Amino acid sequence: MSDDSSSRIVAGLRDWIAEAPAGSRLPSTRALVARYGASPVTVQKALRTLTSQGMVESRPGVGTFVRAIRVARPHDYGWQTAALGAPNHRIPELPAALESVPNDAIALHSGYPDRDLLPERLVRAAFARAARTEALGDRPPTAGLPDLQSWFAAELASATPAGITPAAPGDVVIIPGSQGGLITAFRALVGAGRPLLMESPTYWGAILAAAQVGVDVVPVPSGSDGPDPDVLARAFEQTGARAFYAQPSFASPTGALWTPALADRVLETVRRYGAFLVEDDSAHDFGITADPRPVAARDDGGHVVYLRSLSKSVSPSVRVAGLVARGPARKRILADTQAESMYVSGVLQAVALDVVTHPAWRTHLRRLRHQLTARRDLLVASLREHAPDAQVAAVPQGGLNLWARLPDAIDLGRVVQECRSAGVVIGPGHEWFPAEPTGQFIRLNYAGPNPGAFPDGARVIGRTLAGDGRP
Amino acid sequence: MSDDSSSRIVAGLRDWIAEAPAGSRLPSTRALVARYGASPVTVQKALRTLTSQGMVESRPGVGTFVRAIRVARPHDYGWQTAALGAPNHRIPELPAALESVPNDAIALHSGYPDRDLLPERLVRAAFARAARTEALGDRPPTAGLPDLQSWFAAELASATPAGITPAAPGDVVIIPGSQGGLITAFRALVGAGRPLLMESPTYWGAILAAAQVGVDVVPVPSGSDGPDPDVLARAFEQTGARAFYAQPSFASPTGALWTPALADRVLETVRRYGAFLVEDDSAHDFGITADPRPVAARDDGGHVVYLRSLSKSVSPSVRVAGLVARGPARKRILADTQAESMYVSGVLQAVALDVVTHPAWRTHLRRLRHQLTARRDLLVASLREHAPDAQVAAVPQGGLNLWARLPDAIDLGRVVQECRSAGVVIGPGHEWFPAEPTGQFIRLNYAGPNPGAFPDGARVIGRTLAGDGRP
Numbered sequence: 001m002s003d004d005s006s007s008r009i010v011a012g013l014r015d016w017i018a019e020a021p022a023g024s025r026l027p028s029t030r031a032l033v034a035r036y037g038a039s040p041v042t043v044q045k046a047l048r049t050l051t052s053q054g055m056v057e058s059r060p061g062v063g064t065f066v067r068a069i070r071v072a073r074p075h076d077y078g079w080q081t082a083a084l085g086a087p088n089h090r091i092p093e094l095p096a097a098l099e100s101v102p103n104d105a106i107a108l109h110s111g112y113p114d115r116d117l118l119p120e121r122l123v124r125a126a127f128a129r130a131a132r133t134e135a136l137g138d139r140p141p142t143a144g145l146p147d148l149q150s151w152f153a154a155e156l157a158s159a160t161p162a163g164i165t166p167a168a169p170g171d172v173v174i175i176p177g178s179q180g181g182l183i184t185a186f187r188a189l190v191g192a193g194r195p196l197l198m199e200s201p202t203y204w205g206a207i208l209a210a211a212q213v214g215v216d217v218v219p220v221p222s223g224s225d226g227p228d229p230d231v232l233a234r235a236f237e238q239t240g241a242r243a244f245y246a247q248p249s250f251a252s253p254t255g256a257l258w259t260p261a262l263a264d265r266v267l268e269t270v271r272r273y274g275a276f277l278v279e280d281d282s283a284h285d286f287g288i289t290a291d292p293r294p295v296a297a298r299d300d301g302g303h304v305v306y307l308r309s310l311s312k313s314v315s316p317s318v319r320v321a322g323l324v325a326r327g328p329a330r331k332r333i334l335a336d337t338q339a340e341s342m343y344v345s346g347v348l349q350a351v352a353l354d355v356v357t358h359p360a361w362r363t364h365l366r367r368l369r370h371q372l373t374a375r376r377d378l379l380v381a382s383l384r385e386h387a388p389d390a391q392v393a394a395v396p397q398g399g400l401n402l403w404a405r406l407p408d409a410i411d412l413g414r415v416v417q418e419c420r421s422a423g424v425v426i427g428p429g430h431e432w433f434p435a436e437p438t439g440q441f442i443r444l445n446y447a448g449p450n451p452g453a454f455p456d457g458a459r460v461i462g463r464t465l466a467g468d469g470r471p
Numbered sequence: 472m473s474d475d476s477s478s479r480i481v482a483g484l485r486d487w488i489a490e491a492p493a494g495s496r497l498p499s500t501r502a503l504v505a506r507y508g509a510s511p512v513t514v515q516k517a518l519r520t521l522t523s524q525g526m527v528e529s530r531p532g533v534g535t536f537v538r539a540i541r542v543a544r545p546h547d548y549g550w551q552t553a554a555l556g557a558p559n560h561r562i563p564e565l566p567a568a569l570e571s572v573p574n575d576a577i578a579l580h581s582g583y584p585d586r587d588l589l590p591e592r593l594v595r596a597a598f599a600r601a602a603r604t605e606a607l608g609d610r611p612p613t614a615g616l617p618d619l620q621s622w623f624a625a626e627l628a629s630a631t632p633a634g635i636t637p638a639a640p641g642d643v644v645i646i647p648g649s650q651g652g653l654i655t656a657f658r659a660l661v662g663a664g665r666p667l668l669m670e671s672p673t674y675w676g677a678i679l680a681a682a683q684v685g686v687d688v689v690p691v692p693s694g695s696d697g698p699d700p701d702v703l704a705r706a707f708e709q710t711g712a713r714a715f716y717a718q719p720s721f722a723s724p725t726g727a728l729w730t731p732a733l734a735d736r737v738l739e740t741v742r743r744y745g746a747f748l749v750e751d752d753s754a755h756d757f758g759i760t761a762d763p764r765p766v767a768a769r770d771d772g773g774h775v776v777y778l779r780s781l782s783k784s785v786s787p788s789v790r791v792a793g794l795v796a797r798g799p800a801r802k803r804i805l806a807d808t809q810a811e812s813m814y815v816s817g818v819l820q821a822v823a824l825d826v827v828t829h830p831a832w833r834t835h836l837r838r839l840r841h842q843l844t845a846r847r848d849l850l851v852a853s854l855r856e857h858a859p860d861a862q863v864a865a866v867p868q869g870g871l872n873l874w875a876r877l878p879d880a881i882d883l884g885r886v887v888q889e890c891r892s893a894g895v896v897i898g899p900g901h902e903w904f905p906a907e908p909t910g911q912f913i914r915l916n917y918a919g920p921n922p923g924a925f926p927d928g929a930r931v932i933g934r935t936l937a938g939d940g941r942p
Contacts, residue, residue, distance in 0.1 A: 017633040019731060055633050066633045075636070077773040077798025079745045083713040084660065084799060115608040127602035127818065131595045137586040139787040162488040162526050162537045165546070176647060176790075179813045189555065192663075205813075212810035242554040260490065274550045302548040316610040317818040319647075327548025328555060339683035340811075342650045342676075347598065347788040348816060 005038045009046035012036065017055055017066050026056060026064040101425050106450065106457040108379075109425040111204075111252070112312060113286075113400060113447040117371055119355060119364040123315045126354035127347075135350035142338045144174025144322075145349045151356060152308065152322030159297035167296070167306075167324050173334050176344045177319040178282055178309035182209035184340065185278050185305050185323070186245075188332040190215045195241040199227055201403075201432035201441070203252040206245055206280065210434065217434045220244070222251070224394035224403075226258045229265040236273040243276040249292035250283035253403040253432045253443040255396025263295045270303050276329065277304045283399045285313035285365060286447075288372050290397035302326035305333070310352050313368075320344060320352040375446040375454075376402070382455040383444075387462030390442065400447040403429075406440040406465065415464050416442070424460040476509045480517035483507065488526055488537050497527060497535040572896045577921065577928040579850075580896040582675075582723070583783060584757075584871060584918040588842055590826060590835040594786045597825035598818075606821035613809045615645025615793075616820045622827060623779065623793030630768035638767070638777075638795050644805050647815045648790040649753055649780035653680035655811065656749050656776050656794070657716075659803040661686045666712035670698055672874075672903035672912070674723040677716055677751065681905065688905045691715070693722070695865035695874075697729045700736040707744040714747040720763035721754035724874040724903045724914040726867025734766045741774050747800065748775045754870045756784035756836060757918075759843050761868035773797040776804070781823050784839075791815060791823040846917040846925075847873070853926045854915075858933030861913065871918040874900075877911040877936065886913070886935050895931040 009032065016026075027035070032043045047064055050056045058064040101107050130136070135145075143149065149172040157166030175181045182205065190196045192214035198206065200219030210217050218239050220227050232244065246266070248258040258266070270277045277295060284292045296306035302325070309321040325333050355361055376395070379402060383390050390404040406412065416428045429441025442461075446454070480503065487497075498506070503514045518535055521527045529535040572578050601607070606616075614620065620643040628637030646652045653676065661667045663685035669677065671690030681688050689710050691698050703715065717737070719729040729737070741748045748766060755763045767777035773796070780792040796804050826832055847866070850873060854861050861875040877883065887899045900912025913932075917925070 019632055021630050022628065022633065075771065075773065075797070080773055080799045083745050083747060084803065087803065112610065118608065120608055123607060124602045128599055131598035131602070136594060136786060136788050137589065137591055139583065157493065159492055161490050162493065163485070177812060180811060183811055208810050274554050276554060300546065302546065302551055315607060317607050317816045319816045326546070328551045332555065332558065336683070339679050340651060340654055341648060345788045345790045345819060
């Protein structure tokens with residue numbers, strides 16, 4: 001029994017173990033004795049060494065096994081830094097709207113409606129039905145299920161004035177959620193390094209999409225009345241941009257709803273500059289005291305690329321949206337969609353179609369309108385009573401949010417932080433500005449869980465504001 | 472009654488109609504008489520004019536309505552050409568593998584398994600269960616459901632030799648299908664205009680993804696034994712590339728399965744050049760006479776970015792894949808995924824997890840192995856008997872395809888076309904080459920519908936080949 005022959009066995013077994021999957025059984029002691037021409041004691045010693053090194057474990061009466069659970073070694077992936085190089089563009093931090101917060105917090109920050117506002121029973125039934133259909137085994141066409149394309153087209157056509165050729169089913173591309181649609185539209189219509197006009201403030205997901213594609217964002221100021229068409233024209237003139245991103249119906253965060261006259265002036269402007277309007281109609285189903293007014297319904301010249309998501313109003317599990325475009329723009333968008341995602345799950349498309357064509361969908365939307373009215377009015381009243389310094393310039397006619405201006409002297413970061421410490425989560429306004437914020441704002445979502453806590457939330461905001469700058 | 476006042480009413484009503492949604496009722500004749508100070512006869516004439524122009528329709532006893540169905544005007548979207556400019560890069564045409572063909576054709580072209588080879592009953596049951604769970608109303612984290620992350624990590628860990636730190640659940644990012652994963656990996660690790668080494672021939676979806684991202688593709692020859700590590704090293708040396716895309720287990724189209732020795736040499740090479748291996752393990756569940764050998768299981772230095780899709784083996788409706796990466800590379804990939812798609816439907820993730828952790832999944836995989844064996848062997852035998860000119864260099868140990876070489880003198884386009892006319896659809900080999908094809912090949916899928924027709928299909932291929940160049 002020499003240490004040398006034990007080391008030799010250890011070295012040999014280490015090589016063997018390096019090739020073996022975790023859990024493999026080592027050759028028996030008898031086999032090792034034969035293979036290495038060593039005594040059983042030497043073999044046992046080698047196995048003990050390997051055990052102490054964490055390479056193997058022995059199970060008495062069964063054998064010795066390559067260890068399944070191994071201690072993770074700390075790694076430095078520094079070499080990757082050279083391989084990856086500097087990123088092409090900075091992707092913004094995760095916004096507050098996506099954050100998860102403790103269950104007992106008063107959550108006014110989210111960008112999403114509470115499940116209480118979703119047609120959950122309808123969606124469950126639709127999934128159960130889809131599980132029994134042929135949709136399950138099929139790869140749908142890249143442009144989407146024809147019946148769902150028709151539904152999106154008919155929805156737009158129902159708002160189309162006479163004399164305008166309404167969108168056809170073949171103009172629709174079904175995409176896996178509106179985030180992908182924004183990226184596809186910005187990539188296909190604009191491209192990295194080229195200018196894109198954007199409402200400011202605007203939806204943070206669009207700001208994220210613009211950063212991801214690497215377009216050169218040009219903010220166009222937009223308040224509760226929407227953008228000023230003259231300012232828009234000047235921006236087109238000065239930048240040579242060929243696209244303008246906007247939310248004409250219940251914009252996030254301002255809640256603006258464009259008048260038909262404004263819609264026509266914006267359309268005239270994009271026509272004059274040979275440009276696209278990328279219309280994000282993501283709050284389509286969240287009208288309160290007004291209906292949405294898709295600008296795309298007023299255009300048949302291929303100037304509006306229209307996006308409408310169902311994930312927000314149907315279910316976060318139903319990642320389905322419709323994109324409407326015409327001419328070469330649609331061809332580019334379809335090619336981009338194809339290369340990025342091939343197709344959208346047939347089951348998700350079938351579920352979306354089932355829900356929105358079910359008679360109970362209309363009933364749900366009516367009930368939703370009542371719920372949103374009550375929630376919006378309660379939050380507005382609570383702010384007026386308990387936080388008069390948070391000024392809501394215009395009570396929105398739809399959408400999920402209030403956009404409140406705070407006094408200029410306020411330290412917004414401190415307010416957000418103090419509210420949070422007191423259990424109230426609010427959206428810091430700067431996240432909705434594609435460039436520097438032009439004022440001190442907070443966004444308050446009235447579609448979150450537990451609306452009964454709105455007065456308490458407003459009290460906390462009011463106290464925090466009252467405390468600011470007053471020692 | 473003057474023509475002039477009728478024209479005036481027509482003009483006025485056209486303006487009104489232009490603002491009105493389809494189906495709106497026009498003011499009554501009495502109201503129009505009053506508004507325009509004209510006689511009822513003049514108003515009726517104006518309405519007839521609008522009816523003949525297709526603007527309105529009258530329903531006797533009810534009223535006159537803005538027409539719901541309008542004739543589409545032909546449009547020229549020529550202005551878009553200037554706005555869009557030339558595309559940045561050419562996206563390849565739709566490959567044969569995605570084509571739909573008539574039901575009675577012998578379809579040997581597809582890239583997907585027939586539904587007969589999918590666990591359809593398991594998937595139906597999983598959807599039905601998911602419809603009853605909480606997954607429905609939740610937005611899962613961007614990186615995915617923790618249990619599904621753990622499953623992907625455990626699968627890799629089970630093939631990890633001792634001494635290598637296995638992948639942890641936190642290394643996994645759940646993505647909506649492997650196509651999106653390839654794009655994300657190419658974009659995050661390489662980027663437009665930078666070199667990417669790719670096996671040649673290789674999976675057409677990866678070629679499409681490379682074109683979409685705009686990377687500069689450098690082909691590395693790879694046959695039924697996989698790539699030559701020396702040639703790979705030279706390509707790294709000459710191009711300065713920092714990434715290599717490959718399918719080490721049952722590659723498409725060649726069926727190659729890397730030996731452990733080759734895997735280690737490729738790993739050594741990427742380490743030496745400070746580079747990534749993008750490992751596409753999309754045929755993981757399609758082993759026939761061998762098991763897959765993920766190279767990622769042999770690396771804990773963050774050099775392998777690993778992709779495994781479930782859409783192909785679970786269901787085309789379950790667009791779910793796992794991507795495993797470590798270090799800064801994973802951070803970039805996660806940020807890209809977040810910006811592109813936010814998150815993957817919780818229901819689809821729950822269904823995927825339910826299926827692959829169900830005891831019947833193992834049973835299904837065993838049955839699948841028998842089915843694939845029988846199908847592969849039948850197609851190989853049919854070709855040997857009826858189409859000896861189509862030479863299968865190596866019978867694959869897994870995957871869904873045979874890669875057959877045709878005589879050099881053949882006109883491949885003619886062969887594909889003639890087979891198609893005779894009801895047999897085959898994949899023309901050039902679609903799998905990222906650059907010029909290096910020989911005359913066809914890809915034949917043995918996982919499509921109706922394997923009983925393989926002998927007939929081989930006869931048609933044989934006859935077509937025999938006819939070529941022989942007048």
